[in-house]
């Protein structure tokens with residue numbers, strides 16, 4: 001309710017970007033596309049990890065679509081992407097295709113951060129502390 | 142902090158431990174992710190986020206001192222506290238403990254509304270020692286057929302051109318469209334029509350939905366005069382004439398004060414101001430609407446009485462006033478002035494300080510005004526002393542949701558009972574106490590269509606009707622038990638008033 005209309009639209013654009021990027025990789029993960037299998041084999045997570053990450057990303061997409069859970073989706077999404085980026089930094093590297101994949105993860109992370117920033121007052125565990133600074137008549141002390 | 146050597150849960154220490162442990166664990170899991178298995182990074186990312194959040198609590202925000210001192214563990218308090226009201230209402234509060242209405246009181250209304258058996262077993266849960274007022278019964282109860290009817294005619298005393306006869310002594314007390322949503326207005330209006338009682342519009346301006354449902358109405362003129370206002374805040378006589386031209390507008394109530402906020406005007410929070418409401422009331426969107434504390438025409442007792450006469454003259458209907466009792470001396474002067482001008486309102490609604498409200502300042506709700514029973518007794522006494530009691534009727538309101546308290550009010554001089562929250566409960570209110578936030582989970586005090594959806598108008602209107610039927614049923618049985626043939630025969634002597642009751646000071650010759 002706090003955010004004004006233009007920023008809400010921006011949030012929805014970011015949500016859609018995140019959903020589209022994550023969503024299209026799901027297809028490869030669940031179908032066991034060779035590139036995907038290679039990645040997760042290098043990480044030592046094949047095949048359970050591939051499925052686990054796929055399911056979590058699917059959940060993220062769903063949370064990002066339903067208005068009541070957008071902030072939860074953005075938190076989960078950014079956590080997954082931080083994990084992916086750790087993967088690129090420690091195991092997978094950034095050469096060739098990998099660079100492209102890594103940039104996708106960074107893009108989703110940025111999208112999720114934008115969503116969280118725009119909706120910061122409704123983010124669980126964070127919103128009320130932000131309120132506390134700005135609205136003196138908040139009930140908590 | 143003393144080190145005692147005993148194993149005790151020291152929350153201060155635990156919080157400090159947590160603040161160091163969280164980042165340490167994040168690092169540890171990260172290393173495990175590198176060395177042992179990538180799966181550990183699920184944990185390292187989680188703990189990384191916790192570390193960032195905790196740093197924000199400890200060093201970033203300033204609003205919550207507790208989080209600034211203790212960090213993430215301090216959230217535990219807020220989380221637990223936030224589910225407290227629900228847990229208490231669902232599980233931990235006993236049946237006679239909650240306020241304003243405890244579980245027993247609510248359940249009694251629900252049973253009456255749903256037409257289910259209301260016999261209780263084993264014994265009363267009330268406190269019998271020293272505070273509870275009881276009704277005295279007769280050794281020789283009479284039979285129903287010996288009772289006189291319960292009709293009450295407003296306006297008969299002064300020979301009003303259009304008197305109104307209420308068949309059953311119950312009124313749905315004023316709740317504005319604004320405080321209520323559209324569906325709720327329809328539920329109450331339809332229910333009132335089915336039950337053949339009156340509904341008070343509250344100070345919500347033009348009663349659009351009430352008129353559509355076609356029940357008998359009391360139109361309330363609040364201090365802001367929504368619906369009948371000139372731009373300077375005075376009464377617009379023509380608008381009032383147009384309004385009373387509607388056949389179902391039977392009476393007019395001038396609101397002087399309300400028990401929940403005596404000395405303050407009405408308040409409608411901005412969350413609840415829809416386009417339609419802003420139009421019906423003539424107020425802007427996006428601001429709280431605060432009614433003035435008094436009527437522009439009424440600056441002293443003399444002008445207040447003249448205003449009552451004026452409204453009687455313009456409307457040609459029975460005209461009453463609603464007030465919460467404050468200074469008894471002032472009320473005495475008020476009645477004296479009525480006698481001097483020979484102008485009496487056709488009824489006085491005595492609203493107790495325990496009355497409800499969609500939104501009222503807490504200090505006023507908690508601390509201002511006289512509670513119903515002593516207030517009612519005082520009003521009845523003063524009117525009787527000044528020989529004016531037979532010039533008007535008395536309507537009583539203030540937590541009169543069940544037959545017990547209603548009976549006491551009748552004994553204290555009331556002719557008719559008005560209730561707001563009784564009817565809300567009958568319509569399914571669960572006392573979530575969110576009337577001012579537009580988030581009523583039952584859909585009564587909200588304009589959110591998704592929440593109003595839950596309120597089935599036909600079904601709930603039937604419940605309102607059932608509730609009235611069952612209240613009347615109990616009233617009749619109680620009357621028979623006292624041996625009185627009508628409500629008017631009831632008196633203070635029919636009450637047993639123990640020493641610690643607020644009414645005890647009124648006992649003259651102890652019985």
Ligand SMILES: Cc1cc2nc3c(=O)[nH]c(=O)nc-3n(C[C@H](O)[C@H](O)[C@H](O)COP(=O)(O)O)c2cc1C
Pocket residue numbers: 314315316317320321342343344345361396398399400407463492493495496497498499538539540541542559560561562563576586
């Ligand atoms: C939601 C709500 C809205 C109300 N709106 C009005 C109002 O517009 N005008 C008024 O005079 N009283 C208003 N009241 C007060 C009631 O009419 C009544 O006097 C009071 O609640 C006492 O009755 P009760 O204890 O049976 O609820 C409102 C009460 C509630 C709960």
